Amino acid sequence: MNEIITEKNYPVQGLWVFKSNFVSLFTLLFSSLIFFLAYDIYDTSETSKDSEAVFYIFLLMVGLSIIYFIDTILRRANFHYSIEEKFLTVKQGILSKQQRHIPYGVIQNLFIKQDLLDRIFGLASLTIENASQGSGALGTPRQQVEIVGFFGNRVIIPGLTQKDAEILKGIILQKMKENPIDDSQSGL
Amino acid sequence: MKIAYSKTREQFPLSYKKIIKKTIASTIKITILLLVIWGFLASMIISIDPEMINWLKMVLFGILGPLFLFILLTYLYQRWYFAVYFYDLTPDFIQIKKGPITPREITIPYERVQDVYVDQDLLDRIFGLYDVHLSSATISSGMEAHIDGLEKQAAEGLRNILLQTVQQKISKNRNTNTPTIKAQ
Numbered sequence: 001m002n003e004i005i006t007e008k009n010y011p012v013q014g015l016w017v018f019k020s021n022f023v024s025l026f027t028l029l030f031s032s033l034i035f036f037l038a039y040d041i042y043d044t045s046e047t048s049k050d051s052e053a054v055f056y057i058f059l060l061m062v063g064l065s066i067i068y069f070i071d072t073i074l075r076r077a078n079f080h081y082s083i084e085e086k087f088l089t090v091k092q093g094i095l096s097k098q099q100r101h102i103p104y105g106v107i108q109n110l111f112i113k114q115d116l117l118d119r120i121f122g123l124a125s126l127t128i129e130n131a132s133q134g135s136g137a138l139g140t141p142r143q144q145v146e147i148v149g150f151f152g153n154r155v156i157i158p159g160l161t162q163k164d165a166e167i168l169k170g171i172i173l174q175k176m177k178e179n180p181i182d183d184s185q186s187g188l
Numbered sequence: 189m190k191i192a193y194s195k196t197r198e199q200f201p202l203s204y205k206k207i208i209k210k211t212i213a214s215t216i217k218i219t220i221l222l223l224v225i226w227g228f229l230a231s232m233i234i235s236i237d238p239e240m241i242n243w244l245k246m247v248l249f250g251i252l253g254p255l256f257l258f259i260l261l262t263y264l265y266q267r268w269y270f271a272v273y274f275y276d277l278t279p280d281f282i283q284i285k286k287g288p289i290t291p292r293e294i295t296i297p298y299e300r301v302q303d304v305y306v307d308q309d310l311l312d313r314i315f316g317l318y319d320v321h322l323s324s325a326t327i328s329s330g331m332e333a334h335i336d337g338l339e340k341q342a343a344e345g346l347r348n349i350l351l352q353t354v355q356q357k358i359s360k361n362r363n364t365n366t367p368t369i370k371a372q
Contacts, residue, residue: 154326
């Protein structure tokens with residue numbers, strides 16, 4: 001395995017963009033349905049001012065959803081990881097760029113999880129954690145959209161296919177085995 | 189019920205009592221919740237119209253039906269959860285995977301284990317079950333890395349083998365990387 005493995009080998013699937021925005025897209029679709037149904041009724045009556053206000057709120061929602069969606073696409077496009085010989089290098093950032101290098105020896109645990117939508121779309125997310133607290137912690141991430149990249153002590157690679165996630169986990173575990181650190185942090 | 193056996197689970201099996209324990213635990217929770225809601229509504233309705241007491245009695249029976257359905261569903265879910273519960277001590281890593289619908293899998297190297305502890309909650313005491321927790325330095329490992337519902341013997345066996353392997357791994361790393369100082 002001399003080749004350096006990057007996100008080109010095991011990519012974050014495009015489907016993940018939809019999956020992570022699923023809730024907001026679904027809400028948008030649902031509310032637009034209600035809005036247009038209600039709009040018909042409002043239009044015939046004489047409360048046009050009310051319907052105008054509702055229309056602006058609706059417009060705001062559409063705008064926000066589109067911004068979130070584009071943001072997710074850009075985040076995904078700007079997220080790069082590479083499994084190098086001694087370090088796991090992760091790059092992220094749309095405007096302000098960040099780079100992070102994690103030695104394999106200090107990885108505390110790997111975590112693969114699938115939520116309900118992941119199960120439906122056949123995706124899985126891989127989290128790599130070490131014991132550091134500082135790096136990459138630029139505020140807390142948004143809650144409603146699943147993040148890609150690193151913050152705090154974790155690197156999250158979401159939207160992998162289930163098979164890719166397993167393979168990637170295997171590769172990183174292999175690297176951890178090959179690169180133990182001298183000084184153990186364990187308290188036992 | 190097809191159980192996700194690993195070598196470790198064969199050696200230190202989960203107790204079947206775990207299913208019952210979990211079902212009882214969630215039944216207690218939902219019963220208390222329903223009673224609180226019912227009591228609240230009842231006191232409100234009675235304060236409005238004392239004649240409604242008979243009607244409330246009927247509602248109480250109406251609650252019992254869904255409760256039994258809930259218990260049945262919980263039991264089936266816990267059985268499923270029990271069946272897919274996977275834990276394995278491989279030569280280099282500890283692997284724990286659980287959750288039938290939304291699976292979560294954690295892998296911890298032995299060298300990174302920060303502590304191992306065994307505990308029992310109240311229902312565990314009644315059923316004679318033990319939980320073995322182990323964690324690395326991360327929050328998610330504290331949340332995920334535990335093996336619940338072992339009998340005493342299995343819990344102690346698992347704890348001892350964990351401690352032994354961790355000890356071995358650490359001292360092996362130490363010996364290969366730093367010269368040992370001879371005791372006087």
